[in-house]
Amino acid sequence: MSGVRLRIDLAYDGTDFHGWAAQPSLRTVQGTLEAALAQVLRIEKASVTCAGRTDTGVHARGQVVHLDLMDDALQSVAGRGTAPEDALVRRLNGVLGEDVRVHRVLVAPPGFDARFSALWRRYAYRVADEPGLVDPLVRAAVLAWPRRLDLEAMNAAADLLVGEHDFAAFCRKRDGATTIRTLLECRWARDDAGRAVATVRADAFCHSMVRALVGCMLSVGEGRRDPQWAAGVLRGRVRDPGVTVMHAHGLTLEEVAYPDDADLATQARAARVLRVLPTEGGPAGG
Structure with missing residues (x-):
């Protein structure tokens, strides 16, 4: 059978x-x-x-x-x-x-694995940062924020986080797991309603990573920190008490992308390799 x-x-x-x-x-x-x-x-x-x-x-x-x-x-x-x-x-x-x-x-085609065959995951985090943007009908999926955010400053901070890094400063570490990830995209823009929306796309995420990244950038957006602070947190590789892990309800997994069918098994094998940064004495795995 x-x-x-x-x-x-x-x-x-x-x-x-x-x-x-x-x-x-x-x-x-x-x-x-x-x-x-x-x-x-x-x-x-x-x-x-x-x-x-x-x-x-x-x-x-x-x-x-x-x-x-x-x-x-x-x-x-x-x-x-x-x-x-x-x-x-x-x-x-x-x-x-x-x-x-x-x-x-x-x-599913041969070689498909929902977790390991994925090329990237894309999340969105939505923030209503003015009273007129707070819609009770979407309150379960949008964070209400009391102060107007500077998206230009937040994008300057986001640019410093993009790339392959050890994101230990933004993750809850798990025994035997790596915190090295490739952040492919991180940007803020306003949607048609005027809400601030973060698009965060990476090959994979570790626990609480997106919400910690958002918390870091919100501190920049309301003027409490400058964009360079985000880079300093990243380099520290330890959880920074100045970074708040934001509420879960503003976050949505929007999309998962996979390679062509012929490359599914290859991608799955590569994703299972425990990666290290090139400066740590070995090639970066998938």
Whole structure:
């Protein structure tokens, strides 16, 4: 009997979830999705791997996961004239709560790994920095900030953080894990409503990294620090008490990008290499 790997694209409002990762007795996105999959596919247990774990209260528009299962389990949900992948989308959304939506299900190409095949993840952090911009209808996804922010200064600070660095100053370190990341893009702009929006894109992120970067740049934006301070924090490689890890609800995982199908397995192998900076005595891994 053959197996199949599925790619599942989904979105969720993180407000009422205790983060992504399954935890006993707590409502999490992973636990909710796996329970729905097991119910719909009529299997004892479903186990998914995500592109990026989100913390408690963080939202996602573009989360990606993969699921391995036997082919007959997938075929069991097929309806007359409906592909099993499309039927699975419909059935999952029928049992999931309204704060989680599955957008599509695909049979993944060979070599696909939702986590390790990813080239980059893109997050957005939204801030309403004037009273007239604070909209109660989007309060669960936008941070209300009491002072007007200087986006030019914030972008000057952001420019100093882009590149491959050890981001230990902006991360909660985990045993055996590296804090070296390549920050591909970090910029601030105002959306159509006038809110300040940070676009932060990297090959990967460590725990609380985006919210700490945002906290650093908000200090610059309201004039309490100059842009060069951000570079000094980065060079320090230790958590700086002057950097506030911002509230989770302003943060959304917007998109995960993958290479062409032929390069998926190569990217996954490279991403598993524990990297070091070139100055630390070895080549930088993926």
